[in-house]
Amino acid sequence: MSLSALVLERPGRWRMTGLLSVACIAFLPAVALLHAAMQSVSSDLFTRLQGFFPLLVKSILICLSGAALALALGLLAGIFYTLYEYPARKLFMFLFFLPVMVPPLLWAVSMNSLASFPGFTSFLYSGRTAFILITAMVTFPLVAASTIAACSGLSASQCDAVRMAQGESGLIRLTARFAMPPAAVAACLGAFLMLSSPGPAMGLGIKTAVSEILVSFSALYDMRLAALQCLMLSGSTLFLAILALTAAGRRSMELLATSSRPVQASYHRSMSAAAILFNSACSLLLVLLPLAGLLFPALSRPDMQAISTTLSRTWGYTMFYAAGSATTATILGFMTGFFMGRRPDTRLAGMVCLLLIFSLPAALTALGFVYAGTRTPAWADFIFRGPMAVCLAQGIHLFPVPAVLAARFFSQMPQSWSFAAEIHGISLGKFLIRVLAPLASVFIMTGFLLALLLSAADTGTVLLIHPPGAQNLPLAIFTIMANAPESLVAQLCLLYLVSASALFFLTYKLWMNRRT
Amino acid sequence: MKGIKGFELENVSRVYGGKTVLRDISCRIEPNASWGILGPSGSGKSTLLRIMAGLEPPDQGKIFLDKRLVSRDGAIEVPASKRQISMVFQDLALWPNLTAEENVRLGLGKDKDAARKAMESLSMCSISHLAKRYPAQLSGGEQQRLALARALAARPAYLLLDEPFSGLDMEIKSNIINKIKVLTAAHKITTILVSHDPFEVSSLCRRIILIDQGEIVESGDFKTLMQNSKFPLLRAFRDCLHSLHMEIKG
Numbered sequence: 001m002s003l004s005a006l007v008l009e010r011p012g013r014w015r016m017t018g019l020l021s022v023a024c025i026a027f028l029p030a031v032a033l034l035h036a037a038m039q040s041v042s043s044d045l046f047t048r049l050q051g052f053f054p055l056l057v058k059s060i061l062i063c064l065s066g067a068a069l070a071l072a073l074g075l076l077a078g079i080f081y082t083l084y085e086y087p088a089r090k091l092f093m094f095l096f097f098l099p100v101m102v103p104p105l106l107w108a109v110s111m112n113s114l115a116s117f118p119g120f121t122s123f124l125y126s127g128r129t130a131f132i133l134i135t136a137m138v139t140f141p142l143v144a145a146s147t148i149a150a151c152s153g154l155s156a157s158q159c160d161a162v163r164m165a166q167g168e169s170g171l172i173r174l175t176a177r178f179a180m181p182p183a184a185v186a187a188c189l190g191a192f193l194m195l196s197s198p199g200p201a202m203g204l205g206i207k208t209a210v211s212e213i214l215v216s217f218s219a220l221y222d223m224r225l226a227a228l229q230c231l232m233l234s235g236s237t238l239f240l241a242i243l244a245l246t247a248a249g250r251r252s253m254e255l256l257a258t259s260s261r262p263v264q265a266s267y268h269r270s271m272s273a274a275a276i277l278f279n280s281a282c283s284l285l286l287v288l289l290p291l292a293g294l295l296f297p298a299l300s301r302p303d304m305q306a307i308s309t310t311l312s313r314t315w316g317y318t319m320f321y322a323a324g325s326a327t328t329a330t331i332l333g334f335m336t337g338f339f340m341g342r343r344p345d346t347r348l349a350g351m352v353c354l355l356l357i358f359s360l361p362a363a364l365t366a367l368g369f370v371y372a373g374t375r376t377p378a379w380a381d382f383i384f385r386g387p388m389a390v391c392l393a394q395g396i397h398l399f400p401v402p403a404v405l406a407a408r409f410f411s412q413m414p415q416s417w418s419f420a421a422e423i424h425g426i427s428l429g430k431f432l433i434r435v436l437a438p439l440a441s442v443f444i445m446t447g448f449l450l451a452l453l454l455s456a457a458d459t460g461t462v463l464l465i466h467p468p469g470a471q472n473l474p475l476a477i478f479t480i481m482a483n484a485p486e487s488l489v490a491q492l493c494l495l496y497l498v499s500a501s502a503l504f505f506l507t508y509k510l511w512m513n514r515r516t
Numbered sequence: 517m518k519g520i521k522g523f524e525l526e527n528v529s530r531v532y533g534g535k536t537v538l539r540d541i542s543c544r545i546e547p548n549a550s551w552g553i554l555g556p557s558g559s560g561k562s563t564l565l566r567i568m569a570g571l572e573p574p575d576q577g578k579i580f581l582d583k584r585l586v587s588r589d590g591a592i593e594v595p596a597s598k599r600q601i602s603m604v605f606q607d608l609a610l611w612p613n614l615t616a617e618e619n620v621r622l623g624l625g626k627d628k629d630a631a632r633k634a635m636e637s638l639s640m641c642s643i644s645h646l647a648k649r650y651p652a653q654l655s656g657g658e659q660q661r662l663a664l665a666r667a668l669a670a671r672p673a674y675l676l677l678d679e680p681f682s683g684l685d686m687e688i689k690s691n692i693i694n695k696i697k698v699l700t701a702a703h704k705i706t707t708i709l710v711s712h713d714p715f716e717v718s719s720l721c722r723r724i725i726l727i728d729q730g731e732i733v734e735s736g737d738f739k740t741l742m743q744n745s746k747f748p749l750l751r752a753f754r755d756c757l758h759s760l761h762m763e764i765k766g
Contacts, residue, residue, distance in 0.1 A: 004595065006571065416609035419571050424623035424670060425597030434622060438613045
């Protein structure tokens, strides 16, 4: 007896149970770490944690400043992109996405190089200002993307009505109000990403919460202190995530599919000109100047031997970690999307869960793996201590990305497809293979490639749990940064940037050419 | 076992999230005729059709099809695929990654003659020349014919139509309705059309069930109800036809 295709449309406890199971997998490392930290509470630890608290507050403030800048700029960029047609519209968006596709560490290298120039750039691209700028660079595309996604919930006729009543400025105000909640959530997510990324702070030579955690773990060899610091960091991010979610409320559901006809971008003389000016200024500040910071030192004659040695040492692990993490993230993500389905309650529960998981620092999961590795039997080493641990930890941290795509796919899929399959006696298996799998393949591939790019760019998790001698390229850059010539570091960064851009372009083309 | 052929509904009710969508619906739909279920938006007519099709169970009540109990009190006794029915959905439910021919063939299951039957069905609906095209490459009217071809290919005894003509212009709508009339008459298929548009119902159906707020208000012969019914939708349609008639007469 075969299962009916109607299963896909039926409610049931299995959906919530499935969501809970995925959430358990995602939170398990953190719970293990919490268990470790609770066993080690002592007065001495509290004294040492007191010093960590001001650093945590400072880090949060710096990241939120960058997120606020990104929110202001990204919201407007997303609105311009949605409402107006202007030359190089897609090219600008492609440029804005570059910073998030490479490790933030690379931008720290670039900022250091720019800071050596006299005058304005030395102020703008050094210390905390540089860190704020990197946060803005990474967060800007997330804000712009969620603004565009949210604006797809506005219909063309709604926009025309506001246009007629209040003109273009009124329309921009309305769209900004409409897109603000999901954009603010995206800004917070960007801030959390940076809060848990140790690379830029260490590259710029400033102390942040996560760099302090790394010092506790790698230099002081104090796992328990690192665990408690990590939990403090997670508590703060969770608190901020809940605040952001409450503020955004159900509007964060705008990140998922909507059924209304989206507004079409149109040419408007003055607004299109304003959009070009605005986008040019943003790309200059957030993309082109930082790119120049990598390009100038890289112009000197390349040391081919050093480059090839570094690449041959790291490319295998870079690919292995990235592919393994992306596979884990895609499997977990699609399971989550399937369990979320189209019911409002499971979709809301799923979205809240995904936002919470994504807002947890990657270091928390990584340290959870380290802790589990010290407690589990030897046969489990290949999960908790080998290269596989990096894949699993990164996959768990990144699966919300493919999960959002999967949720979008399953909620967009018309109910009547399963009904038609049931009427014609098509079994669930046949329906999945012949209809759903081919249609979902673009969503699966896009989710996989995005997770691949994000995991390849990660230094935090790899730094904490990679086995000896198994570095990926970003970590190798991080390691040689202090001693190697500036030109070699910049050339390696550029190589990474070009490869990541090509992969990102491929993802973009795949997504745009989907047939649904 | 019940006494009549066709559909027989006994006290069928359905509740969604605390809201009663269908309340104590009892009716008989005899075979070899064209039936219309007419009602305003949100009156529960599509839910009734889905329950009759076996796509969802009634919360209470029984449904008999050709003397067999097919659904009762929260359970589907006979699945949709075993009821000898086909359905054309409001959004047509064409699978976008399959060609027109594949859309029809997939619906025929493991039938050895599937390819021949699919082409025959496409020919019946005058779209055999579009067999290799994907749904997105077809016009609105062609997509409608494809959905009809898929529904007819399985040689159903009952054809359920869930507002399939919305969004079509008058000319295409008339063509498709005529096609359905000819084909269902030729193959002795009972048609049940759900619609909020009295024009569609009047063009295709001889007998109608009027439904409002989840309850059957009236039912019977279309011509008789057109003359006597106080159902707002039918009354508005009658007034409209009358003024149009007067207008033409001058």
